[in-house]
Amino acid sequence: MRRSVVWAVIVLAVLALSSSVSAATVDIVNYSALKPGKWSIFQESGGTSKQGFITVAGASGQIVRKYYNNEGAGWTFDSSTVFKVTSTSFQIIGMNDGKDMWIFEPACTFPRLLTVNQSYHRSIIMRNKRTNATQFTVICICVTQKGITVHTAPGTFSNCIKIRKYEYSPGVMRMTTELYAPGREKLKSWVSKIKDTTNPEKETQSSFTKELIQFGDSDPPIP
Incomplete structure (x- = not known):
């Protein structure tokens, strides 16, 4: 009788442990650097090209992330x-693509708590505010790991997560893997992009890696 009780306790403990592991979640907002003033600068591996973003307050409680490029002649809005x-x-x-403002209809909404190793797929329509033209878009994200330690030039970050995006x-498909740090957003990213050409038998492909080289919470050096 005692042995059966012991085994019952062990089984319950294992079930509880497996359940807690499978149900691991991440609050994506805590990793998104969405407080005004936060900024980061990235550099492409093996190159001198830099990219950066600044987070600013928008209208009606919205938050705007502005992206910039620097090819050596100063920062330009992207x-x-x-x-x-x-x-x-x-x-x-x-989003503003550098030429026009596009509105998602409806807003592309994800739960704040994302379950690890669960894919979140959204199909949305983007409407051009200037021309009223529409474009179909698919976005899929998945947090594949949490509790990662990441080493970058500015320092080491703990409790990071890995995200895969599609x-x-x-005519354009992009696959991205990124490492996010709490309160900081991405530290490293690997991007593969495939785009149709005017010739249906061909397509262009590109890939690049970016890594964090500077960051802060105020007084951004960009633009």
């Missing part, structure tokens, strides 16, 4: 993304 955070969700409202719009 694009921006508009976010909104609620107590339960993380929303992408729209993005598709007509």
Whole structure:
């Protein structure tokens, strides 16, 4: 009788442990650097090209992430993304592609708590505010690991997560793997991009790696 009780306790403990592991979650907002003033600068591996972002406050409680490029002649605006955070969700409202503003209809919404190794797939319509043209877009994200230690030039970050992303719009597909740090957003990213050409028998492909080289919470050196 005692042995059966012991085995029952062991089984329950194992079940509880496996359940807690399978149900591991991450609050993605805590890793997204969405507080105004935060900034980061990245450099492509083996090159001198730099990219950076600045987070600023937007209208109606929204948050805007502005992206810049530096090819050696100073910072130039590239694009921006508009976010909104609620107590339960993380929303992408729209984006400026450097020429036009596009609004997501409806907003691309993910739960703040993402379950590790669960894919979150969203199919949305983007509407051009200037021309009223629409474009179909697919975004898929998955947190594949948590509790990672990441080494970068500015220092070592603990309790990081690994995210895989898939993005598709007509003629363009992008696969990205990124390492995020708490309160900092990405530290390293590996990007593969495939784009259709005018010749249906061919396509262009590119890939690059970026790593964090500078960051801060105020007084950004960009633009």
